[in-house]
Amino acid sequence: MMNLTLKIWRQANATTKGEMVTYPIENVSPDMSFLEMMDVLNEQLINKGIDPVAFDHDCREGICGMCSMYINGEAHGPDRFVTTCQLHMRKFKDGETITIEPFRANAFPVVKDLAVDRSAFDRIQHAGGFVSVNTSGNTQDANNIPIDKHDADKAFDAATCIGCGACVASCKNASAMLFVSAKVSQYALLPQGKVEATDRVLNMVKQMDDEGFGNCTNTGACEVECPKGISLENIARMNREYLFATAKG
């Protein structure tokens, strides 16, 4: 069992000032996930009549992209290719002090404590992250369209982006390029995505800029911290798609 000191960002709502608050926590099992450890803390806080720490979570298995903590200066903590819900306490040492902050970016305002509003990502997705399908009954079976295996694999890799926002939180410019490029790429690589490709990339990039995300300066922090290993190659592909679309337009 481990005893830890947690330094956690507490902020009542988007308009109030936040501060780091220190909480000791005892008897943490190394086999607990990070969120289970937070559950234990919250139980203890509730028993003491203290407001529990708000944080986002849903699937708790690395799929939904909801969990979003910045742990010891890294999005989703010190492990690689895992989300906060998949991070285990065995990655920390007994007696360690752990600093826990929300994902920080102007486009992700704090809702409360560690929970931030990532609806900007939804609006970017709504601007073009889809394929329009004919539902008249004459829809072509997607399996009848031959797709090069390498393209299919790359599209699948891009589609593994869970929209967690770690790329934004890790970027010194709070750029959303890795997320948006993954969403553009997953369609750009497939024949089904070609029809709306021009509008898609123009509209998604415009929405990204309107939401106030910063510019990409190729520092690569996003790729390092992405729990799904989304490659910078997608940003290069999106830039090509964008250039092609503007040249056409």
Ligand code: SF4
């Ligand atoms: S690119 Fe990676 S870090 Fe960014 S939203 Fe997608 S999964 Fe999260």
Ligand code: FES
């Ligand atoms: S809670 Fe779903 S990815 Fe972490």
